[in-house]
Amino acid sequence: MEKNPWVSLHSKTVYDNKWIRVTEDDVINPKGGPGIYGKVHFKNIAIGIIAIDEQQHIWLVGQYRYTLNAYSWEIPEGGCPLSENPLEGAKRELKEETGLVADEWKELFRMHLSNSVSDELAIIYLAAGLIQEEAEPEDTEDLQLQKVSVDQAYEMTETGAITDSISVAAITKLKLMQLQGKLI
Amino acid sequence: MEKNPWVSLHSKTVYDNKWIRVTEDDVINPKGGPGIYGKVHFKNIAIGIIAIDEQQHIWLVGQYRYTLNAYSWEIPEGGCPLSENPLEGAKRELKEETGLVADEWKELFRMHLSNSVSDELAIIYLAAGLIQEEAEPEDTEDLQLQKVSVDQAYEMTETGAITDSISVAAITKLKLMQLQGKLI
Numbered sequence: 001m002e003k004n005p006w007v008s009l010h011s012k013t014v015y016d017n018k019w020i021r022v023t024e025d026d027v028i029n030p031k032g033g034p035g036i037y038g039k040v041h042f043k044n045i046a047i048g049i050i051a052i053d054e055q056q057h058i059w060l061v062g063q064y065r066y067t068l069n070a071y072s073w074e075i076p077e078g079g080c081p082l083s084e085n086p087l088e089g090a091k092r093e094l095k096e097e098t099g100l101v102a103d104e105w106k107e108l109f110r111m112h113l114s115n116s117v118s119d120e121l122a123i124i125y126l127a128a129g130l131i132q133e134e135a136e137p138e139d140t141e142d143l144q145l146q147k148v149s150v151d152q153a154y155e156m157t158e159t160g161a162i163t164d165s166i167s168v169a170a171i172t173k174l175k176l177m178q179l180q181g182k183l184i
Numbered sequence: 185m186e187k188n189p190w191v192s193l194h195s196k197t198v199y200d201n202k203w204i205r206v207t208e209d210d211v212i213n214p215k216g217g218p219g220i221y222g223k224v225h226f227k228n229i230a231i232g233i234i235a236i237d238e239q240q241h242i243w244l245v246g247q248y249r250y251t252l253n254a255y256s257w258e259i260p261e262g263g264c265p266l267s268e269n270p271l272e273g274a275k276r277e278l279k280e281e282t283g284l285v286a287d288e289w290k291e292l293f294r295m296h297l298s299n300s301v302s303d304e305l306a307i308i309y310l311a312a313g314l315i316q317e318e319a320e321p322e323d324t325e326d327l328q329l330q331k332v333s334v335d336q337a338y339e340m341t342e343t344g345a346i347t348d349s350i351s352v353a354a355i356t357k358l359k360l361m362q363l364q365g366k367l368i
Contacts, residue, residue: 002255014199017222030326038201065299071186111349113298115249142214165295169353176360
């Protein structure tokens, strides 16, 4: 394995809230020069869920994203504390946002969302065998739902109607799996 | 268009460096309750480049990611200041990291990497018609290069050998385009 070429001399917390902790480290960079590194540590894993029914339609959730000052259509997503089992977190988030309970769960892939600045990890699941129950949105959420085909969802990533990275990656993979005949 | 259901009462900068600015806002959330929102503003667009040769092999760049304390294989990537033309930034980053100069450029897609906390935008390009010149890595970078087939790269996303979100999304899309016969 490749060795860590960075040297961390000193680390201080510059901001902390319920969701993130920002630290600034004094470092020696891989070429031997001095510098600083501002890191954003995430206290939650980002969970994304593709909930797919027997007609191969999937659920999208619409919400206003404060960070972007824009409305965003995404697959069901939520934060799962690092101490919690991610699959349990996925089940909870899917139920909260859509009211869906799934019988079959499969982890599709993992990715680090923004590794130049943060340690945020995303885990993306495929959920099938769906039963519709009551949604239970969190008190900070104001959500809309729609059900679309895999093709419609993929087209939304192509036109820029979906820009969220977890959703773009997951829907592109889903379209690929469909073409490969790997979708149940 | 959907209206912004968030109310921002007050915003203060809690951390600022060359790459990011962190603000904490006092807000009223979509359900009418008081709260805070910690936002990470990015001063650069994240650029990702799939450089593809006539045998449909692509370049990967390996580097140690300080944030993850782990080595990471990725497509060529770099930051492009918000004030700069992203395509010019892409050309510069590709040349710096790999020494490649490309004749044909195509924007593949855009995505927001972590929209619950940041406004970071990524733009992913396909670069073809390649000529090999000298690499010019930045003085903070210690890079390795390898050239792999689209299938090899996609397999690396499936085994977890590639976890960077820009790379995962771009390589999955590339594999899909290849299967659809849409790759040049």
